Amino acid sequence: MLAAYVSRFSPASPVDGLSVGDRPAPTGRKNWTIVTVRAASLNHHDLWSLRGVGLRPEQLPVVLGTDAAGMTEDGQEVVVHAVIGADGHGVGPGETRTLLSEKYDGTLAEQVVVPTHNLVPKPPDLTFEEAACVPTAWLTAYRMLFRTAGLKPGQSVLVQGVGGGLASAAITLAAAAGIEVFATSRSGAKRTAALALGASHAVEPGGRLPHRVDAVIESVGAATWSHSVRSVRPGGVIAVAGATSGDPTAAELTRIFFNEITVAGTTMGSRDELADVLAFMVRADIRPRIDRSMHLADAAAAITRLASGEHIGKIVLTP
The missing domain is CATH 3.40.50.720 (NAD(P)-binding Rossmann-like Domain)
Incomplete structure (x- = not known):
């Protein structure tokens, strides 16, 4: 599958550590679900990962991305909650909290596998691109x-x-x-x-x-x-x-x-709070400002724009 991943650390120029190409598709595991990504959004966390913050060399390559909205194999439209291990679901109570792309591959790919409990129904009022900006x-x-x-x-x-x-x-x-x-x-x-x-x-x-x-x-x-x-x-x-x-x-x-x-x-929020903010956005009729939407194949250009600080709102990638 096509993915954007950290192939090496580049503290001075994060985009130089990025590779975009073929990676193995995720495999299923008990209490986890494979999601076909319809849209993912960038965060500063991606820049830190490319610089080597929070990752070790032996973990590479690792797929970037914490945010996504997509489809489950049975056709459900979902938003991915990116915090793994906070509540024990899918990993057991002893696992420390991490974000997707820290211990487990992230969302800048055609597919991602996450604990089933981390999936929140996508409100039909939000597009996949809008929903991918939220987590x-x-x-x-x-x-x-x-x-x-x-x-x-x-x-x-x-x-x-x-x-x-x-x-x-x-x-x-x-x-x-x-x-x-x-x-x-x-x-x-x-x-x-x-x-x-x-x-x-x-x-x-x-x-x-x-x-x-x-x-x-x-x-x-x-x-x-x-x-x-x-x-x-x-x-x-x-x-x-x-x-x-x-x-x-x-x-x-x-x-x-x-x-x-x-x-x-504070860091992130809970799965229930993700459901709450999605519902609030629908009730209040507010939507994320999307700076631009780009194809996953253009992830290098998207990372470059994120690093420049010139964007206003979220940068979205669509596989």
């Missing part, structure tokens, strides 16, 4: 907003670093829930895009906000951390799900403890 970025944003930060209608949030799937998902979900959204980006085009997604204000990184916010969605790290700490109200929450620009050199602990700010980390 990492939208699920993480949903948990950050509504569980980690506990936001409610009428409150406010700052989303750092408009452009990628997580930020665009957080803006869209928060606005649909009646939350006031502020957003930051160095790009004027991305600030304009943030307003179109539902943000009430979009400013340059470090820019002054009309008021302090109840929570911050932080996935950038060093480049935005100080602004996040200064922008959240006393007693507010900074929800952290990444550090694409690296770890901050200073944690600014004095400001954090003096203002009683909660810093809470």
Whole structure:
């Protein structure tokens, strides 16, 4: 089958570690299901894998990808929950949590095999391309907003670093829930895009906000951390799900403890939360912003665009 996989590690230029070609089709196993992939989406996790983060040389080659929507062998339309081992289904209670493409081959292929419990019915209102955008970025944003930060209608949030799937998902979900959204980006085009997604204000990184916010969605790290700490109200929450620009050199602990700010980390979400966010998207009539949809054979060009940071929303690959 056609697949996009890590053939070697390339820290400086992730795309150089990518190969696109034939890989063995997955085989069935007890309590697992083979899914024919109709669409998959890219995440920064794919770049980290190509750089060698979270993988060992002896694991190569490994198929990339955490997100997919597709068809089971009996004709069910499903969305794949990418977290393996969190609940023991299909692997037993002793297995540590991993994402697809870390221990088991991922979704950037014509087929993927996953624990049957990890399959969520795809709402008929969503296309395969739209549904494939949800399992990492939208699920993480949903948990950050509504569980980690506990936001409610009428409150406010700052989303750092408009452009990628997580930020665009957080803006869209928060606005649909009646939350006031502020957003930051160095790009004027991305600030304009943030307003179109539902943000009430979009400013340059470090820019002054009309008021302090109840929570911050932080996935950038060093480049935005100080602004996040200064922008959240006393007693507010900074929800952290990444550090694409690296770890901050200073944690600014004095400001954090003096203002009683909660810093809470989160990764992904549960299978039930994936079902919840899919249902919420249908009820609220909101859809992922897709930067572009490309054929799986063009995975190198898609990875290059992801690494450039020029995209707005999700990049989707279709086998």
